[in-house]
Amino acid sequence: MAIYLTELDSNNLSFPSPFEALDDPNGLLAFGGDLSSARLVTAYHNGIFPWYGPDEPILWWSPSQRAVFDPKTFKPARSVKKFQRKHQYQVSINRAFDQVIDHCAALRSAEETWINEEMRDAYKQLAQLGHCHSVEVWQQNQLIGGLYGLSVGQLFCGESMFSLQSNASKIALWYFCDHFKQYGGKLIDCQVLNDHTQSLGAFELPREDFIKSLLSLRQQAVDKQCFQPQWLVQAEEQ
Missing domain, CATH: 3.40.630.70 (Leucyl/phenylalanyl-tRNA-protein transferase, C-terminal domain)
Structure with a gap:
C-alpha cells in the first residue's frame, strides 16, 4: 500500500498537522527541509522534532504517545x-x-x-x-x-x-x-x-x-x- 509523506519546502517553514503523522512508523510526519533555527523553533512549537539516521533525509516526527x-x-x-x-x-x-x-x-x-x-x-x-x-x-x-x-x-x-x-x-x-x-x-x-x-x-x-x-x-x-x-x-x- 502506498504511503504519502509530506516533503518540506526549503522556502516554507510550515509543517503538516501533527495529527497527520503515520501510525507505522509511529509518528513519522514529513521529510526534507533543513535544520535552520527558524524551522527548528517552528517544529518544537508545534510538537514536532527531527530524528534521522545515517544516509537518511531529515525526518520529522510527532508520535501518537508522548x-x-x-x-x-x-x-x-x-x-x-x-x-x-x-x-x-x-x-x-x-x-x-x-x-x-x-x-x-x-x-x-x-x-x-x-x-x-x-x-x-x-x-x-x-x-x-x-x-x-x-x-x-x-x-x-x-x-x-x-x-x-x-x-x-x-x-x-x-x-x-x-x-x-x-x-x-x-x-x-x-x-x-x-x-x-x-x-x-x-x-x-x-x-x-x-x-x-x-x-x-x-x-x-x-x-x-x-x-x-x-x-x-x-x-x-x-x-x-x-x-x-x-x-x-x-x-x-x-
Missing part, C-alpha cells in the same frame, strides 16, 4: 539522593552547552546516533539564540554528565542526556526538575518512552493531550532568570 515528566510530581530515587549526599556532585545550567551535546553524541556509535555534526551545529546555534539549554553535572571541575533541550514557554523539550559517572544524568534531571518548577516550568517532554526514562518517572500522554498542553504552555513564559548561566548545586552547599 513521553513526559511532570516537574511537580518528579521524585528522585532514594538511592540517588543517598548517592548525591555522599558524592556531592555540582550541577549548573548553561555553563557548557557545546560540551554537553558533544558528549551526548560521542557516547553513541556513528551508526546509532542521530546527533550528527549537522544536528550539533544546529542546536549549538539555537543555544546561542537562547532557545536551547544545557544542564551540567561536575565532579572536581570535570564534566561528568548532563542533558540538553529546548525551552518552549513553560515546556522544556528534552533531547538527550549522558553520564560518564554513576547517576550523573539522573542527578541532572532531578535538579533541573526542581529548578524548572521553581521558575514556572510545567512540563518536560522526552519524546518517546523507553525503559530508562520510564524508570526515572516518565509517563505517556496521548498526542491530543500533549498538543493541547503545548498550545497553552508555549504562550506562558518561565521567569527570565530560569536559564541564566548559574550553579544549582555547589559542593560547599551540600
Whole structure:
C-alpha cells in the first residue's frame, strides 16, 4: 500500500498537522527541509522534532504517545539522593552547552546516533539564540554528565542526556526538575518512552493531550532568570 509523506519546502517553514503523522512508523510526519533555527523553533512549537539516521533525509516526527515528566510530581530515587549526599556532585545550567551535546553524541556509535555534526551545529546555534539549554553535572571541575533541550514557554523539550559517572544524568534531571518548577516550568517532554526514562518517572500522554498542553504552555513564559548561566548545586552547599 502506498504511503504519502509530506516533503518540506526549503522556502516554507510550515509543517503538516501533527495529527497527520503515520501510525507505522509511529509518528513519522514529513521529510526534507533543513535544520535552520527558524524551522527548528517552528517544529518544537508545534510538537514536532527531527530524528534521522545515517544516509537518511531529515525526518520529522510527532508520535501518537508522548513521553513526559511532570516537574511537580518528579521524585528522585532514594538511592540517588543517598548517592548525591555522599558524592556531592555540582550541577549548573548553561555553563557548557557545546560540551554537553558533544558528549551526548560521542557516547553513541556513528551508526546509532542521530546527533550528527549537522544536528550539533544546529542546536549549538539555537543555544546561542537562547532557545536551547544545557544542564551540567561536575565532579572536581570535570564534566561528568548532563542533558540538553529546548525551552518552549513553560515546556522544556528534552533531547538527550549522558553520564560518564554513576547517576550523573539522573542527578541532572532531578535538579533541573526542581529548578524548572521553581521558575514556572510545567512540563518536560522526552519524546518517546523507553525503559530508562520510564524508570526515572516518565509517563505517556496521548498526542491530543500533549498538543493541547503545548498550545497553552508555549504562550506562558518561565521567569527570565530560569536559564541564566548559574550553579544549582555547589559542593560547599551540600
